[in-house]
Amino acid sequence: MIGERYVNGAVLIGLIALPLWALSADEVFTITLTTRAAILALAAVGLNIALGIGGMVSFGHAVFFGLGGYAMGILAFHAQTFSPLDFGLFALPGTKSMPVIWLVATVVSAFAAWIIGLLSLRTAGVYFIMITLAFGQMFFYFAISWGAYGGEDGLSIYVRNSFVGLDTLMPIQFFGLCFALLCLALLLQWRLRRSPFGLALNAARQSTERVQSVGLNPRQLKLLAFVISGAITGVAGALFADLNRFVSPTMFSWQLSGELIILTIIGGVGRLMGPVIGAAIFITLEHWLGGLTDFWHVWLGTILLAIVLFWRGGVIGLLTGKEGPHV
Amino acid sequence: MRASRAEPGTGKRLMPSILIIEQILNGLQFGVMLFLMAAGLTLIFGVMGLINLAHGSLYMVGAFAAAWVAGATDSFILAMAAALAAAAAAGALTEILVIRRLYSAAHLDQVLATFALILIFSEGTRFVFGSFPLFLDVPQQLSGSILLPGGIQYPLYRLTLIGIGLLVALGLWLLTARTRIGIQIRAGENDREMIAALGVDITRLYTLVFALGAGLAGLAGALVGAIQSVQVGMGEPVLILAFVVIVIGGIGSIRGAFIGSILVGLTDTLGGVFLPEFFKLFMQSDAATQTGSALASMAVYILMGIVLIRCPTGLFGARA
Numbered sequence: 165m166i167g168e169r170y171v172n173g174a175v176l177i178g179l180i181a182l183p184l185w186a187l188s189a190d191e192v193f194t195i196t197l198t199t200r201a202a203i204l205a206l207a208a209v210g211l212n213i214a215l216g217i218g219g220m221v222s223f224g225h226a227v228f229f230g231l232g233g234y235a236m237g238i239l240a241f242h243a244q245t246f247s248p249l250d251f252g253l254f255a256l257p258g259t260k261s262m263p264v265i266w267l268v269a270t271v272v273s274a275f276a277a278w279i280i281g282l283l284s285l286r287t288a289g290v291y292f293i294m295i296t297l298a299f300g301q302m303f304f305y306f307a308i309s310w311g312a313y314g315g316e317d318g319l320s321i322y323v324r325n326s327f328v329g330l331d332t333l334m335p336i337q338f339f340g341l342c343f344a345l346l347c348l349a350l351l352l353q354w355r356l357r358r359s360p361f362g363l364a365l366n367a368a369r370q371s372t373e374r375v376q377s378v379g380l381n382p383r384q385l386k387l388l389a390f391v392i393s394g395a396i397t398g399v400a401g402a403l404f405a406d407l408n409r410f411v412s413p414t415m416f417s418w419q420l421s422g423e424l425i426i427l428t429i430i431g432g433v434g435r436l437m438g439p440v441i442g443a444a445i446f447i448t449l450e451h452w453l454g455g456l457t458d459f460w461h462v463w464l465g466t467i468l469l470a471i472v473l474f475w476r477g478g479v480i481g482l483l484t485g486k487e488g489p490h491v
Numbered sequence: 492m493r494a495s496r497a498e499p500g501t502g503k504r505l506m507p508s509i510l511i512i513e514q515i516l517n518g519l520q521f522g523v524m525l526f527l528m529a530a531g532l533t534l535i536f537g538v539m540g541l542i543n544l545a546h547g548s549l550y551m552v553g554a555f556a557a558a559w560v561a562g563a564t565d566s567f568i569l570a571m572a573a574a575l576a577a578a579a580a581a582g583a584l585t586e587i588l589v590i591r592r593l594y595s596a597a598h599l600d601q602v603l604a605t606f607a608l609i610l611i612f613s614e615g616t617r618f619v620f621g622s623f624p625l626f627l628d629v630p631q632q633l634s635g636s637i638l639l640p641g642g643i644q645y646p647l648y649r650l651t652l653i654g655i656g657l658l659v660a661l662g663l664w665l666l667t668a669r670t671r672i673g674i675q676i677r678a679g680e681n682d683r684e685m686i687a688a689l690g691v692d693i694t695r696l697y698t699l700v701f702a703l704g705a706g707l708a709g710l711a712g713a714l715v716g717a718i719q720s721v722q723v724g725m726g727e728p729v730l731i732l733a734f735v736v737i738v739i740g741g742i743g744s745i746r747g748a749f750i751g752s753i754l755v756g757l758t759d760t761l762g763g764v765f766l767p768e769f770f771k772l773f774m775q776s777d778a779a780t781q782t783g784s785a786l787a788s789m790a791v792y793i794l795m796g797i798v799l800i801r802c803p804t805g806l807f808g809a810r811a
Contacts, residue, residue, distance in 0.1 A: 473592055
C-alpha cells in the first residue's frame with residue numbers, strides 16, 4: 165500500500181507534466197482536455213467540502229457551476245456589446261477581466277448557496293438530496309426561459325476573457341491559471357480540514373447530537389461549509405465557461421450535479437486529492453471510451469455500479485488501503 | 492408530460508371561464524399522470540427506504556415498449572399491456588440484480604447506484620432503438636374531442652387519462668387499505684423486522700412492491716407517450732417533478748403523493764398560462780411574457796419551498 169501523501173504528490177506532478185509534455189509534442193487538444201479535468205476537479209473540490217467533510221449529499225451543485233458560468237457570460241456579453249448592465253436604479257459596465265469575473269462568480273454563488281442552504285438544511289437525509297435536486301431544476305428552467313441571455317440557446321463569448329500579463333488564448337497559459345486556482349482551492353480544503361471549523365464540521369457529519377451537546381450549532385457549521393463549497397464550484401463554472409467561450413442552461417443540468425458527485429466518489433470522497441483523481445479518470449474515460457463507442461455511458465454506469473457495490477473508498481482508498489470517511 | 496400550455500383551437504381568449512376550466516382539466520391530467528410516477532416512488536421509499544432515481548427509466552421503458560408493440564400490432568390496448576408488463580419485468584429484474592443490495596446502504600450509495608442504472612438504461616435504449624424519437628398515436632376511438640357541459644370542447648384522450656389516473660388512485664387505495672398484500676405493505680413501512688418475524692416473505696414482498704411501482708411508471712410513460720414523443724431521456728424531467736411531488740406530500744404517503752401531484756399539476760399548468768397574463772396587467776407585453784414564463788417555470792419549486800418552510804417533512808409525512 166502507498167501512503168496517501170505520495171499518491172497526492174504523484175497526482176499533482178502528473179497534472180503539471182501532462183500538459184507540459186503536450187506542449188512540447190504540440191498536442192493542443194491534450195492541453196485542453198487537461199484544462200477541462202482541472203476545472204472539473206476544482207468544481208468537485210467545492211462539492212467535496214460539502215459532501216466529504218460536511219456529509220451533505222448535494223444533488224444540486226450544478227446550480228453554482230451554472231451561476232459562475234452565467235456570471236462570466238453576462239459580464240462578458242455586456243462588455244462585448246458595449247451595453248451597460250442595467251439594474252434599474254444604477255447601471256454597471258460589463259467586463260472582460262477574469263479576476264473581476266471570478267469575484268462576481270464567487271459572491272453570486274456564495275449568496276445562492278446561502279439561500280439554498282438556509283432552506284435545504286432545515287431538512288436532512290433524502291429530503292436534502294431531493295430539495296437540492298429540485299433547486300437545480302429551478303435554475304435550469306429559469307435559465308431556459310430567460311430570453312435576454314440566450315434562453316435555451318445559451319450565450320457565445322467571442323474572445324476569451326483577459327488576465328493581466330497573460331495571453332489567455334494560449335491553451336497552456338489558460339491551463340496555468342486553472343491549475344493555480346485548483347491548487348489554491350486544494351490548499352484551502354487542506355487547511356480547512358485541520359482548522360477548528362473543519363474539525364467541528366467533521367464531527368457534525370458523524371454525530372449531530374454530540375456536536376450540539378458541546379455547545380456548537382451543527383446547522384450553522386454546515387451552512388458555512390455549504391456556502392464555501394458553492395463559492396468554489398462557482399469559480400469553476402466561470403472558468404469552464406471561459407474554456408468553452410460558451411454558456412448554456414446545460415451547465416445547470418442535474419446530470420452535471422450527478423457527474424460531480426460521481427467524480428468525487430470515483431476519486432475518493434472526503435480525500436484531499438479525491439476530486440482531482442476522479443476528474444482525471446472521468447475525463448480519460450469520457451475521451452477514451454467515447455472514442456471507442458458512442459454508448460460510453462453504459463460503461464461509465466457499469467463502472468460506477470461496481471464502485472458503489474464492491475469498491476468503497478474510491479481509487480485513493482484502493483491505493484492507500486484505507487477506507488475513506490463515511491457519508 | 493407537461494400538459495401543453497398553448498394548445499391551439501380549443502380555447503379562445505374571449506371566454507375566460509371556459510379557458511380556466513380547460514386549463515384546470517389540463518392541470519388535472521398532468522397531475523394524475525405525475526401521480527402514477529409519484530405513487531411508485533413513494534411506495535418504494537416508504538416500504539424499502541430506497542431512493543430510486545431510475546424510476547424515470549422505467550417510465551421510458553414503458554413508453555418504448557408501448558410504441559414498439561403499437562407499431563407491430565396496431566393495438567392500443569396491447570401496447571398498454573406491454574408497457575405495464577415490460578416496465579414491471581424490468582423493475583423486478585433490476586430489483587433482483589441490483590436494488591436489493593442497496594436497501595441497507597447509505598442514501599448516497601443508493602443515489603449513485605440508481606444514477607448508474609439511468610446511464611445504463613438510457614444508453615441501452617439508445618443502442619436498441621436509436622436516437623430518433625418514436626411516435627405512439629392516440630387510438631382512433633379516443634381521438635377527437637368531446638363536448639362537456641357548459642359548451643367546452645375537450646380532447647377525449649386527455650379526459651381518458653384523467654379517468655385512468657383516478658381509477659389507479661382508487662385501486663391503489665383499495666390495495667393498501669383492503670387487501671392482505673396492502674396490510675403487509677403498510678406493516679413493512681412501520682416495522683420490517685416484525686413482519687419478517689411473523690413469517691411474511693419480505694424479499695418477495697419487496698420485489699413485488701418494486702415491480703408494482705415500476706409497472707405504474709411504465710403505464711404513465713406509455714399513456715403520456717401518445718401525446719408526446721417517445722425518446723431517450725423522457726423520464727428524467729418527470730422523475731424530478733415526481734420527487735417534488737413526494738417531498739410536498741410527505742415521503743412514504745400515497746395520499747400525500749395524490750394531493751401533491753394534483754397541486755403540482757395545477758400549479759405548473761395554470762402558472763404557465765396565467766402568470767404571463769397577470770404580469771401584462773402592469774408591465775409591457777413582451778417583458779411581462781418573459782417575466783411571467785420565467786416565474787411560471789419556477790412556480791412548482793417555489794410551492795415546494797413554501798410547503799417545506801411550513802412543514803419540513805411534507806404535508807402528510809410522519810418522519811424524515
